[in-house]
Amino acid sequence: MGKADLNKKLKMETLLNTSFELFTSKGLNKTSISDIVEKAGVAKGTFYLYFKDKYDIRNKLIAHKSSQLFMQAYDAMEKAGIVVFEDRIVFIINYVLDELSKNKGLLAFIYKDLSWAVFKRALTNPMSEGDLNFGEVYQNMIDESGVNISDPEVMLFLIIELVGATGYSSIMYSDPVSLQDLKPHLEEVVRGIIARYKVQ
Amino acid sequence: MGKADLNKKLKMETLLNTSFELFTSKGLNKTSISDIVEKAGVAKGTFYLYFKDKYDIRNKLIAHKSSQLFMQAYDAMEKAGIVVFEDRIVFIINYVLDELSKNKGLLAFIYKDLSWAVFKRALTNPMSEGDLNFGEVYQNMIDESGVNISDPEVMLFLIIELVGATGYSSIMYSDPVSLQDLKPHLEEVVRGIIARYKVQ
Amino acid sequence: MGKADLNKKLKMETLLNTSFELFTSKGLNKTSISDIVEKAGVAKGTFYLYFKDKYDIRNKLIAHKSSQLFMQAYDAMEKAGIVVFEDRIVFIINYVLDELSKNKGLLAFIYKDLSWAVFKRALTNPMSEGDLNFGEVYQNMIDESGVNISDPEVMLFLIIELVGATGYSSIMYSDPVSLQDLKPHLEEVVRGIIARYKVQ
């Protein structure tokens, strides 16, 4: 990679990082491209060399940050040596929820305007080389644990949406229960869902 | 109520209705106050006599429209003569989902930026006299059917968030499954959740 | 007319006059809306209360200024007591050319991007009450002088385009001849054209 290419990559990352900071602190709507370039220390036109608009950079960030988060959770799970399928799912849920409760800006950012469609795209079409392909990882988890799931995609969909929506409310507003109070409910319900999709 | 008060009430309702039409057709972000007052046929300044800003009017509308929707669902359920608790919940879910799939503008409107907190406030603090207090209705449903729910609020929370989030994705993007395909999954999972909270 | 309406009319005229000054001195392309409002001493948004964009104000100005010019020419012709049809046309041509040679900014402005279509619209759909309807005036000139023209619109079209295009070149660049040298040529050719369309 030449010097110019390196510089380009660097500038792109600066823009991504700066945008992320602003999106998570001020929110997407309140962040203008002027804000981004000013903070990043580049000219306005430079932004448009790298991204189409604010929503382009947002989508790339959602993909990247979600992937990062799941990768962390997965690594932690492996380190913990958990093998039973349900336990693995529950571990990942708890890990992700704990991380998000530590970083509410990130939560607000990846949750707002986040649909399953965007999410799936993010997790199955990694943006940078290191990014996780969660689709494959999920399939591996199923295969390794020897379980048989009748409708794996729908099951994952139900779990992610349930966890995401309730987790968001608990973390952001502690309403109707705090995250710590939510967790046991969630665990039980998630295990119940998995049970229904398991084919013995 | 005097003539002036009547006029005032009328103007307020015109603004609410007009805003609703615009929010559901163009979306909140793309609707300006100019759009609203022009369509409503009042002066710009008049808007500010009744509402603080666009978000003020939106919150009032979410409360009102959600309440309306649940009231319809509840009425339909009663007419259908359904008595078993689980059946009632499932009926309401299906009714609401069907209505929302017929009116995607409404779905986008009441779902975007919708948190449990806003939602609960909407359903428990009726805006106009006729609005439903869903909190009471829910309690009645439990009492009437003679079931015993260990944690009724959390259970409702889990169900509403699950149904809302998955329904949104299915209706708006048919991803990962269409609404019709989602429904049986949802019904089974919801019945499973209720079973877990039932105390015999 | 109320005070507010008067003020509105005044502001519109300020914008029109300011735009005209800038268009005729700097040209249309080099004149920005910022320039206009700054010189006019109004806020940027105000411009958009009165005009759609730069081209809207230009079209209105072309109509207005062309009308004004022809009205002057026509008045002068009447004062001069000229009655013969050909003499009248020649008089108007010379008058208009002389005026334009005194005001090259105006010439550049009403000629650039000026098509017969725009011109006809300008002269037949007067913008303000005082503006001339040249279509009627032309017809009157024909009727009054008792001549019979076989194809009056096409004849006028040919004459206007010929005079406009050659006049523009002569006045602006004195190329291939100066305006004073052009005039006798033009007069002779125009008389020739009229002769061809006259039905005895």
Next chain:
Amino acid sequence: MGKADLNKKLKMETLLNTSFELFTSKGLNKTSISDIVEKAGVAKGTFYLYFKDKYDIRNKLIAHKSSQLFMQAYDAMEKAGIVVFEDRIVFIINYVLDELSKNKGLLAFIYKDLSWAVFKRALTNPMSEGDLNFGEVYQNMIDESGVNISDPEVMLFLIIELVGATGYSSIMYSDPVSLQDLKPHLEEVVRGIIARYKVQ
């Protein structure tokens, strides 16, 4: 000519051709230098090695394309074996008008901002070796046909401006008449003009 020179010439021609395509399809104002270099497949900076700016390239193109068009018309006229002076002029007019009506982009391009001065320069100072020197050709036409024209340059000027301006309006807007309807008018008037300048 060395290899480098050849390459240079090639690049210049690529830029000219690309610009012409863009100018005639999108118009001058809407064509940016970015558009040109992107389509031409060269770097931005390269453009400035060959041309001062957009207007530089435009002027060169007007000269070249006008010359080309007249050369075609002249060749066709010779092939048709027309010898009478008036017939030759009329033939060329009709040929050029027909070509321009087939290619409105070209018409808009060579007509907008086109003055007699630019035009004359284009036709009398050929840009590339093959380009026509219309000044000479015109003189030849007069000499060959044995006519005697009192003021040949002014006469040509009047004809070209008349034909150009009316042709533009007819072709672009069919206003006030279509090109086909315009032609007989134009032919008669042009023959009338020539008659006036002929010295027997």
Next chain:
DNA sequence: TATGAATGAGGGTTCATTCAT
């Protein structure tokens, strides 16, 4: 020669909000 990333002033346009009437 040729490149193309970077610039940043400047463009047009929108819009929530105010306030004199």
Next chain:
DNA sequence: CATGAATGAACCCTCATTCAT
């Protein structure tokens, strides 16, 4: 109460031009 003209900051985006490579 109601009006709506006026504001002007803020927005996004373009683009001719430069210059280090």
